[in-house]
Amino acid sequence: MTASASSEFETQPLRQFAERAYLDYSMYVILDRALPHISDGLKPVQRRIVYAMSELGLSAAAKYKKSARTVGDVLGKYHPHGDAACYEAMVHMAQPFTYRYPLVDGQGNWGSPDDPKSFAAMRYTESRLTAYSRVLLSELGQGTVEWVPNFDGALQEPERLPARLPNVLLNGGSGIAVGMATDIPPHNLREAVAACTHLLDNPEADSDQLCEHLPGPDFPTAAEVVTSPAELKAIYRRGNGSVRARARWEYEREQAQIVIHALPYQAAGAKIMEQIAAQITARKLPMVEDLRDESDHDAPVRFVIQLRSRKVDAQRVMEHLFATTDLERSYRVHLNVIGLDGRPRVFSLRDLLAEWLEFRTETVRRRLRWRLDKVEKRLHILAGLLTAYLNIDEVIAIIRAEDEPKPVLMERFGLTESQAEAILELRLRHLAKLEEMKIRGEQDELEQERKQLEQILGSEQELRKQVKTELEEDAATHGDERRSPLVEREQPRAMDETELMPAEPVTVVLSQKGWVRAAKGHEVDPEALSYKSGDGYLDHAQGRSNQPAVFLDSTGRAYALPAHTLPSARSQGEPLTKRLSPPEGAKFQAVLAGEAQSRFLLASDAGYGFIVSLGELFSRNRAGKAVLTLPHGAHVLAPVRVPLASEDAEVAVVSSNGNLLLFPLAELPEMARGKGNKLLGIPPQKVKERQEIVLAISVLPPESKLKVVAGKSEKIFSTAQLEPFRAERGKRGALLPRGLRRVERLEAV
Template sequence: MDLFSSLESTRSVAEFSEQAYLNYSMYVILDRALPHISDGLKPVQRRIIYAMSEIGLSHLSKYKKSARTVGDVLGKYHPHGDSACYEAMVLMAQDFSYRYPFIDGQGNWGSIDDPKSFAAMRYTESRLSKYAVLLLDELKKGTVDWVKNFDGTMDEPKLLPAQVPNILLNGAMGIAVGMSTYIPPHNITEIINACLQLLSKPDSTIEEILEIIEAPDYPGGANIISSKEEIAEVYKSGNGSIRQQAVYEYDNHGNVVITKLPHQVSSAAVMEQIANELKQQKITWIKNIQDESDDKEPVRIVLYSATTKKNIKKIIGHLLATTDLEKSFRVNMNMIGLDNRPQVKNLLDVLKQWLEYRKNTLRRRLQTSLDKVLDRLHILEGLLIAFLNIDEVIDIIRNYDDPSDELQTRFTLSEIQAEAILNIRLRKLAKIEEIEIKKEQKELQKERELLEGYLNSEVKFRNLMKKEFKQILADFGDSRRSKVIAAEKAQALEEKDLMPSERVTIILSKAGWIRCAKGENIDPAGLSYKPEDKPFLVTTGNSNIKLVFFSKLGKAYSMYVDKLPSARGYGEHITTYIPLDKQDQIISMAFVNAAEYFLIASESGKGFVIPAEDLITNKVTGKNIFDADDVFKFIPFDQDHKMLAISSEGRIIVRDFSSFALLKKGKGKSIIRLDKKDKLKFIELFRANQELTLNAGKRFIRIDSKNIETYYSDKPSGGGVLLPQGFRKITKIDIETIESK
């Protein structure tokens, strides 16, 4: 017989794989990863809670080993791995993971620093929390459907009859196939009040609901800094993100004390992030960081300040932006709806659909109670007939082989009534009292009328829902933990803003020795130098601004001056910080904020203007700016400056800022047209209120507002003007500021 003769048909591997993967996807989505809108639970969570209730682990019972629960869950309802099951159980016990935990744990259930540091299940003990009552209290009252377990030997609830929208209260997170869910937790008081609003006014808008539900409410209690508009957009679409910010305060010594962290952020992670900033010396205004957390204060991180409160506020803003002290949480309210399909829902849809589920479970509870009342009334009617004919009933019981049929025939009883009479012992049957039967009948009639009133009147039914919601508020209502505050998203500071700012003077000697002196009234000649060495370049600026060096070969180097040696000694050679080529040398230096632009010029008469920001580089090897090997000038150049250039042969030109090419790098363009033998000798910048004196030995020429037009050119390739005979060998240029009259 052919091995495959029993197969109805054959399929290609591709077709089979496609169907198999589709089946797997649906299984993961519906049975593993996404919560159901009804009770807000995934199957493993639902089975853990149900199994614990079956063992008798209520919030009033004694604790039992967690291994007992896991064993019951795996053996009866959930045929999967024990570690995954126990981890799900641990998560439901962590008050820093769940806003309203389902499980009350005893032992090591992990910590906010390390949620997965929990002890093995053989060591921990657990029971259900009081909150779990809201999911289990109506379980045995006909409120939900039951299904067979995985091996068909016992029943388990398909869903739990949640009396509150747990899907919003505890939220959910899960990754399925092709979709995921991130539902934030909320405050029970706000959610129940929103349900009451919808019961009173079913056509309430999302805007009206948002007046009640302020925002998510995370268990850690960190502040929510998303704007009202951003939060509203998240709730209207079911998608977006919520920003959380750590809560901190200042102690009496000006130190920063962090007391609450964003959801799922650990103190250890934040400590490490801040410590890395300190190690890299990005932050100099914090001298130490210490974790002082304990049982009473689960989060207490102290940043010891080394500066003023004004500066420490800047640092906190920087840390909020660069560490997990401020964090955005994705929101994707994807869940399995009442139609058993996954869908992203907005807040209003979630509340309305859950209320439909609650109405259904409540109606089923009332109907089940009514059915029991009617069944009991039916039996009581039979018992009353038996009481009125007690002797005859006893005679039938004693003398007939089938007393049930005889009772039904003689007294027009139903089979249920006859069986109820027969189930009573003769001794007890003889003692039945009419008063007791009628008393119970009267009480049950009242209960029947009450239940039928709820079921037949929409107004009474809604009022009952409201009454029960208000009782839940009285028993479980609490205040928000996460405050919603108005705050802009934190911005990281630039490196210069993280450093102390003080005026400094940088001195570079002719032999290349560099040092840094505090202050700006420093006399370079008064400092000590090595033999045959002397001052070469001097500049002043703020210590938190980058210093730019420019070399003869057209390269720019930049660095902060905090690492430079003090001016007390000879300093250190410039090559300690800058790897200059042997044929290269520094020709100028300036703090990058000295001007918005810089002018670069070569002896061959070419140059350009470059934005200051384009000079900055983090590369130790520098940045190629000017494609030349005879750079001799690098100076700050403002837009109100004029430039005067004089060549060695006596050619002179004056140009405005606007006439220069603005480049980031390159060969430059002609500043003044020179002969091959001629070279630029001087470049000076001056303003409209300044006069220049060109010195040629003992002779001199003045350039002022009266004659400047003689030398002026706005052409990039202009050749300038040749100075008169006897004035072509300029030796010095003096600049004098003329006070306005």
């Protein structure tokens, strides 16, 4: 390429070009596509659709017209982009489940809440504007907005629409730009107007005070807004946050069924039904028997969840569904809009309403000035016409005699050009005597109107009063009751595995070799079950299938397994070591089951023990958790269940020497883990050398008898006979009679 040819082109670094091009693109997306403007709350495509429909005469009282005609006008005159995107924007403005106050009144298939994009093609649907759209258009031709050339300069279009209400809050909106996004939830018209009028009366009001009038979003559906008032105030103070909405339901006890009759905003009923059905199929909702969709024309939303019985806690079931399905949804709030200065920013509620009221006040001022100018021009013309009527013969003579009557009339009667032009354009029929009276009457009316307009425009207070009056009139015309109740609710919690399982009685059986199995019911004789060769019965516990079974090993560690996951007692079970990892050499010695608040006495044969609740022994760790600390050489004794009414219960402890001690259970501490307190006063040296140890313990409810079993000998001691053995915890007690000193077990009878 020659030097002269290359000089015809501009050169610049690629980095600089790319940076500038991307910046231009970003600004276009932010300002002309993704974010709404604070004035009318519309994006350019929405604004152009509404304006084009008004130009086509598609008011709320007009006949419907094919949507394709509207889209064609929008694309051909104002918005040279894709027809699909333009039509979709139009559809959203017509969907009552998407817009709180729809701008387009559609006829035909415009989609459904289950599938908002299932609308028919634009050649099949018809549309016109709604009555609410007048709020955006009624003042359009009254000098209220700036007009700009369209994309090819052939036509003019409004830069903004003169919204009479804060549409940016009423219908909300969402959009993703470059580096920023907006998410504005819809609000109730009457509440928004109440907040605006309060701010007009109290310009110093803050967001918290405005929230007394505009307490939260009002979605098109009747679902509950369950975010707390304090959180909502914080969201409106910051301009961002998250709002939760929850389906509304009721419990029909006679039929044992839950009826859902309102879904969250933008939640698809079909998808929710699929989510619930999937959980039923996966047996994650065993308390649910059936699921039905009974929605019809009279009840657009009616989903029935049939429970298995009236005993099922419907509230708990719904909490689980709120946590695991779209019956409860969160909505991001980000009040990011383009302000009056043309720049996007995140507004607080107070700043947003204040800036919109600034726009509205200026719009009303421009409208009144435009009207005052019209009134003054008309009065000027009427003054000229009145002069003509007062001198009608001379005026007619001048018109008949002169070739150019206008300058003669202007000079003779001191008229302006516009007055003279108006006189020359008079028709003969208007020369009647009554016309003079009509002119004077119109002058009086216009003079009165001019005084009112000058009074309003001359006082900022009167202007604000006018804005307030118009807001209240529009609220009376277009306002409605709140649809989404504001109800503070706790965060939902999904049911865990134990809650979801049916609570059937089971008996967990532990063998000497550490094999485990679970038999249905509590009537099972665990000792009569078959065991592997060289194995036999060790312990059992009665509980429920939705409760964990707790195992205690010889090192004092506790382990837990869900009872419903244990193998059936029809087999010989499986070794616990398959699921648990006890220390090397440890053996499983006991199994416990029951409610988490059940209490047990844990002790070692060294004579130390404490009370522990069963819930403290639960562990999800394969290696379990250390619970009972054993002195050197000591062994774990079989745990003893503590009765519910244990205020006056007693602990019976017997040593290998035949010493029996009874002391109040209340003297033992309740602990989560540890060595415990001394039960029986055995000399430490004897314990250390294993010369004397604790053989058995038992807990006696009040007024109970004690059965002592020693080999083939056994004896039942009455309450009175036990008196010599009663003492404080840690004492030696008293010796049992000969023949009963080699105790095998103690039983409360």
